[in-house]
Amino acid sequence: MSATPPDVREPVAEDGTATVPRRPSRWWIVAVPVAIVTMLAASGYRVPVFWWESGQHHEIADGEAEEWVAVAEQTSDAHGDLTRRYSVRLAGLGGADPAYVARFDEFRLADGMVARTVRLDFRADPGQSLKNCALTLVDDEGRQYRVGHVHDGIGPKTRVCVPEETPGPGLPIIESEVRGRLPEGEQPRPREWSVSPAIAVPENATFVELRISFEDPDYVTLRLPR
Amino acid sequence: MRRTVASAALVIAAMGLGRLINDHVPLGDSADRPFVSTGEVGRPVVLDYAEVTVTAVHVTPTVMGNPASASGGRWLVVDTELLARTRPTLMSGFFLVDAQDHRWIASTRGSECASSASLSTGVRHYASFCFDVPRRALGGARLVATRGAWTSHESEFRRDAVADVDLGIAGSEVDDLWAQQEPLDVRESGPVPPGEARR
Numbered sequence: 001m002s003a004t005p006p007d008v009r010e011p012v013a014e015d016g017t018a019t020v021p022r023r024p025s026r027w028w029i030v031a032v033p034v035a036i037v038t039m040l041a042a043s044g045y046r047v048p049v050f051w052w053e054s055g056q057h058h059e060i061a062d063g064e065a066e067e068w069v070a071v072a073e074q075t076s077d078a079h080g081d082l083t084r085r086y087s088v089r090l091a092g093l094g095g096a097d098p099a100y101v102a103r104f105d106e107f108r109l110a111d112g113m114v115a116r117t118v119r120l121d122f123r124a125d126p127g128q129s130l131k132n133c134a135l136t137l138v139d140d141e142g143r144q145y146r147v148g149h150v151h152d153g154i155g156p157k158t159r160v161c162v163p164e165e166t167p168g169p170g171l172p173i174i175e176s177e178v179r180g181r182l183p184e185g186e187q188p189r190p191r192e193w194s195v196s197p198a199i200a201v202p203e204n205a206t207f208v209e210l211r212i213s214f215e216d217p218d219y220v221t222l223r224l225p226r
Numbered sequence: 227m228r229r230t231v232a233s234a235a236l237v238i239a240a241m242g243l244g245r246l247i248n249d250h251v252p253l254g255d256s257a258d259r260p261f262v263s264t265g266e267v268g269r270p271v272v273l274d275y276a277e278v279t280v281t282a283v284h285v286t287p288t289v290m291g292n293p294a295s296a297s298g299g300r301w302l303v304v305d306t307e308l309l310a311r312t313r314p315t316l317m318s319g320f321f322l323v324d325a326q327d328h329r330w331i332a333s334t335r336g337s338e339c340a341s342s343a344s345l346s347t348g349v350r351h352y353a354s355f356c357f358d359v360p361r362r363a364l365g366g367a368r369l370v371a372t373r374g375a376w377t378s379h380e381s382e383f384r385r386d387a388v389a390d391v392d393l394g395i396a397g398s399e400v401d402d403l404w405a406q407q408e409p410l411d412v413r414e415s416g417p418v419p420p421g422e423a424r425r
Contacts, residue, residue, distance in 0.1 A: 005312055019298055050375045051356070067228070081281070100349075100417070104418075107416075107417050108420045109349065109417075110350060110419075111350060113347065113348050113349060141312075142312065143311075143312045143313065143347060144312065144313040144314065144347060145347050145348065146313075146314045146346070146347070147346075149314065151314065151344045152344060152346055153314075153344040153345055153349065153351055153416070153417065154345040154346050154349060154416075159302075163232075163253075200346055200347075200348065200349045201348070202348055
């Protein structure tokens, strides 16, 4: 602190008589909260990157199982901002399979784990980019079981929420790509379709919700019946 | 005047106290130090996000594959079994620390040698990490496993849980291990146990 010490001498009026003593400075009362807020803001620069944008923290829509939920998600591509729109319905969970079978992954599960399919119905315009979605089952202990994320060890990565043969367009990552354009020879995605990817989960777990996420921190919650 | 002197004394005393705290309280340690759990070969080390088990340790001049990889010194290959406990976890920090506290990063020259592990919750993941090391790094070597990538000053895993597993190589064994010539077949990392083929 470089403030000069408060001047508490008794000022003398021009005619030589003493006046009322001057009160010491109180400017610091205002400065302290400003300094605290500035300090927290300056040391909190990691919060957006290392917490907010690196996990599921922002629920953008929610609904019950077997109910259509309309989703509008703000995102961006090489051309700027856009809104991803789709509707989704959780039709239910499939039975327990001791083998995990996906396109590039087939093996037997151990430790009481089983593969359960997640049956989802989708509706969306064929031009919407719905590749690269991740599905997370959350159980009543808060444990998370996921498929489709780029860092997931097993299961499909890019075509979890879309039909295998007609996945639709991806988001342009360079400006010369055109939004909504399909690779040559690929048919457009239907307006309604169903998927049922498998997630490895404990056989005796009780699930409370399914989360659908394309980009952190946004996700959609579909609650399972208790 | 006395007030001025008192204020000056107070400021100097506060600065002195600050200096004492800086010099004698281990603030850096409490802000940066990871939480280390130690272990040994064959026993799981339980971290809050994963279980780390070193299942076997091999020393060889050649890691098989296409193409086979010769070591500069010897390959120290550490077989691990990893299990994420509550959520999908990416572990990117696997490195070797020798008895002189030198560190060695995992090499990816061997075709199936891993450098990181993407763990699906509850699904056991098998991965082998290969370190090309000189003879002096063998005795007393430890595997350190964590989520953050290896960096020179640990900033990637400060305050994180870290497994530190003694690989059980005694100084007297080093000569025999160094003399081994048998090439090693490193298995592909993933959810299939070594010894079982993918279906």
